[in-house]
Amino acid sequence: MRLIGFTAEDGERWIAARDGDKARPLAPAGAFYADARRYLDRPTEELVDVASLDLAPAVPITARIFCVGINYRSHAGESKELAGLDEPALPMIFGRWQQSLVVEGTPVPAPPNEAGLDWEVELAAVIGSPVWRGDEATALDHVLGYAAFNDLSARRKQLETPQFTIGKNADLSGPISEIVTADEVGDISAGLRVTTHVNGELMQDGNTRDLIHTVPRIIAYITDTLTLQPGDVIATGTPGGVGAGRKPPVFLTDGDEVVVTVEQVGSVRTPIVAPRD
Incomplete structure (x- = not known):
């Protein structure tokens, strides 16, 4: 469904x-x-x-968005060069606010003091029942469904300090697709292709088989400290190919269109517009 x-x-x-x-x-x-x-x-x-x-967005206004940084091996090298961060031994969690989420086709403004926004295709898991002290063997029983998510990033702000929060919460910067229930998506452990196209050009092409920390492991890691609630979202990270990692860097600016796609789940298309006054 x-x-x-x-x-x-x-x-x-x-x-x-x-x-x-x-x-x-x-x-x-x-x-x-x-x-x-x-x-x-x-x-x-x-x-x-x-x-x-x-x-x-098909989540409650009380939803919390748990994002996982540097969670693809193909992205780890980019992150080391950009931020000096090594491949994490444990899931590296940072937060987004529900207010940053938008739906397909919503125009997203680049912040005025950024060169533009950066793209990040991600598989998002949406929690369907409370999870406290979840274990990897049964963690997916608590997942209602999955969505395609674009973790649009204000890189200048993100990388100015060790804290990602502001750079990951620019206004309207969380495009999320419809949710497809877990029974229709099937076994995600087999791997799902994830891609980003900018103005029709393929920029990211990865597979969730490359995840460093799987969805069950992330759920188990979070829930020995706090309870995941129905409607919470876990954005599982992005593969290599982000704009900041290119030489020279490439960012999304006024007139660009970005489409992120997760196999068996769907796509979300986002036009980028000029900074707001």
Whole structure:
């Protein structure tokens, strides 16, 4: 099942099941994530046109986004040169705010004091049930589904200090696709191809088989300290081929279009626009 979010007329975020150009509203996001299985097993009969909806990310506004840095072996060399960081022995977690998430087609402005934004295609896992002290053997039982995610990065701000937070939370800089439920994606351990195209040109081409820390390992690592809640998102990192690692560097500026794709999950397309006044 494909899940989309939308904002109702009263401002509340809802989750719907998408079927082509139609959708079945399921429940307000808070209620949906409190008992996702109930709503997935008994979808409503109501059908609405997707084009009539004010689309929003298919996660609750309380969602936390846990990003994993330097989590592809093919990206480790770039990171060493850019930030002096070695391949991490443990998952390197930093946070994004839900307010940075946007949907397909949302124009994203480059921050005014950056050369542009950098792209990062990522497989995102969306949590469907609470996880405390999860273990690797059963961790994926708590995953509702997966999305394609573009961790658009303000590299100047990111690399000025050892803390990534500001550079990873530029306004509107978290494009995320619809969520595909885990049963439809299947066994992610077999590997999923992940790609980035900028203005039609292939810039990143990796596979989740290259992950240093797998999704189950990341879940286990996080949850011996804090409880993952339904609707939380884990962005699992990006492969080599980011713009800052190129010679010379290449960044996204006004007029560019970037598309990130995760095999069996989907794509998210983002136009880049000029900095805001």
